[in-house]
Amino acid sequence: MHTFFRLMSPLLLLLLVAACDRQPQLRPLAADAVILAFGDSLTHGNGATEEQSYPAVLQRLLGRRVINAGVPGEISAEGLRRLPRVLEETQPQLIILIHGGNDFLRRLDRERTRQNLQAMIDLCRQAGSDVVLVGVPQPGLFLSPPAFYEELAETNRLPYLEETLSDILADRDLKSDTIHPNAAGYRKLAAALAELIRDTTD
Template sequence: MNKPDAQRPRSQAAARIAMILGGIVAGLILLELGLRASTWVYLFNWPNFVRDARTVHTERDTGRHIHDARLGHTPRPAYAAPGIAIDADGLRLTGEVPAGSSAPILAVGDSFTFGEEVADAEAWPAQLQRIVGRRVLNAGVSGYGFDQIVLRAEELAPRYKPGAIVVGFIADDIRRTEMRRLWGADKPYYDIEGQTLVPRNVPVPPRADPRTTLNFWHRTLGYSFLFDFMMQRLGLLYDWFGDHIRVHPPGTGERIACLLTARLAELQRSSGARVLVVAEYDPVVWDDPAFAAKQREMTGALLACAQKQGLATLDSYNAMVGTSKPRQLYVQWHMNGEGNALIARLVAKSLGLKAE
């Protein structure tokens, strides 16, 4: 008899919830339209921002790089763009080769070694070449993890027979060893079995079409200019736009990187080339103390592993602090000519080299 009365509060609660949700949706729609109207362009243009960002990155990356079944990707031979020139072997040009028969110096690393955001002559391998008067091979590759850096050193050392190998890295390269895909490009990675590194994802598959990498949220919220605006303000666009696939939990990369230093030690023995492991720093280190503490911890642990393996190490942190203006040594995300000059001087000193 009282059943209808008992159901009335429930129906009223459901109605209130529906009204609240409807109000929220209506408010979000108004915010979306208002924000688009403020730019005018996007009031009539409704692209999927994630898909477009990944497409642009893919087009840029495939223009500069070629697929490599062992390493993932390498610089495109004979590639040229304003300020950037790659030779026929996929190495960035370092300027006029000094006369003499001394064995070259092989520089491997990520975008900091390659010299993103600066011209060929301003990258630190090119500046090192001018300091020591000895050929320096710039084999840095943007986007590499520490695993790819070691693999590239192992691949190139037998070919060029260097007298020294400089292995540059930033702390994020350690995190990258936990990934199977970075910025849309598949890469090799390692599993750990006991104290052994087991290679995976080799041969590395070609880069996927960015249209096939979108999940449900990318296919829906990717069209929202409001959501894109919020992610940008929160500093989360890196992961929202980036196509990354993680295969190991955070922290695993530190173990992988440490085990990889044994590979560098073996390379030092087999090649006869002295290996120098060089720590460089992301610019955010100078903006965020908590971030800096973690980066320093990861960097210090890897350098300690390298030292235990009998490798020479160089931590550029104190030298950068000593300039009293470390943040001014960057263009935006990478070092400028002055910052790269500092690294080149530190490397020359660590190798005990003087102009020949």
């Protein structure tokens, strides 16, 4: 009996680790589900055509309506003020939140950016919508999102796409300029989001 438990312990440990690493789950998307892509120029699709933006590509990949609610140049405080009206108009089942990049470019207070993102998540949840959070890299030699994105995802139990945008913006072949993807970059972002959504709605 003792030998059995000694043999089982590593397996149980692996199962516990796998459970901890599993992304939080979303509700299965209804056939008529609306997905809201909310953010700034990264969502709007600067650097590509409208049909090449990530929301347009994601719509084709998922077979669900994806509304592009990206406003170029918007900071998180402005996004927070805009969000209630957009939620009321679109009534989405799922929201993809990509915001904060313009706060970093303008060197705004990081804690205020985190608070604004948390308030956006709260509004989405109050509206009955699920949320997928995407990490936005801060400018610098090594592109990576600030730690508060991961903290927000963990605290709110959100599926989180952490490094995809950083990887895209670190590859000159996937960029239209220093801060925006090109059509190929948006395709990669859409594909990663489609995979995450499918994995978390099984």
